[in-house]
């Protein structure tokens with residue numbers, strides 16, 4: 001029987017609130033079994049960029065990352081956020097080790113080619129637009145070194161991954177943190193019985209975005225297109241659900257989406273939204 005592993009992703013809106021982050025890291029530390037933390041930080045990168053006169057440009061939930069923006073996101077994700085999070089976990093007796101994808105070659109990515117959008121989300125205004133995302137890294141099934149992550153876990157450490165990857169030729173790349181969490185969960189499924197938990201600031205996927213009591217408890221893959229078409233899920237929730245269903249399809253045991261301050265209940269499936277194949 002495989003050992004259990006929980007891959008947890010924490011979003012930028014929670015990281016931006018020190019009280020919420022402190023409570024989340026306490027709950028994360030208390031979570032039993034092997035675990036990996038993946039963090040975003042998009043909101044903080046946008047704010048820091050703005051203060052430096054570098055304005056954020058997002059297309060379909062992904063940041064256009066020119067060379068100036070790459071510098072900002074590297075400083076924010078791999079530096080400020082990652083190291084603060086590791087220090088806070090260490091203070092809670094969790095032996096965290098902070099990594100970018102370049103460290104130990106844990107995540108190798110490929111620079112996204114310039115592409116023509118075929119559809120847009122929702123379909124319409126962006127169709128046919130040629131987009132150069134710049135220094136954005138795409139992942140494939142060979143990107144994550146599961147053996148290296150497993151050896152850190154076996155040595156008693158808790159890997160904490162940021163959204164910076166590399167291409168193996170000295171180039172750092174910016175990769176969406178939801179995508180990193182999904183790819184790690186998929187790769188680790190070869191070794192562990194893996195579950196993936198997406199934590200953000202809402203109680204789950206909501207039927208009505210303004211009503212926290214409207215959590216959709218389970219979503220089947222086949223229902224996703226309809227939820228997108230009728231506008232129930234929008235913005236950053238679209239790539240999150242794409243990554244969640246991708247993980248389920250590729251062998252991750254369970255995927256949950258929900259509120260960061262309900263992590264214990266979320267990780268046991270009591271609260272939040274569960275993805276179904």
Ligand SMILES: Nc1ncnc2c1ncn2[C@@H]1O[C@H](COP(=O)(O)OP(=O)(O)O)[C@@H](O)[C@H]1O
Pocket residue numbers: 010011012013014040042061199200201202204205206207208209232233234235236237240
């Ligand atoms: N049906 C929905 N339920 C919950 N959130 C939704 C929904 N549709 C759109 N969203 C939006 O998606 C956002 C989450 O995506 P994102 O900001 O990328 O997450 P993260 O904080 O994890 O990076 C929420 O803050 C919310 O505004």
Ligand SMILES: CC(=O)N[C@@H](CCC(=O)OP(=O)(O)O)C(=O)O
Pocket residue numbers: 010011012013039040041042043045061062063073136137163174175176177178
């Ligand atoms: C390519 C790309 O879009 N990368 C993301 C990585 C950070 C992230 O995903 O942060 P959240 O989880 O807080 O949104 C970005 O720069 O916004």
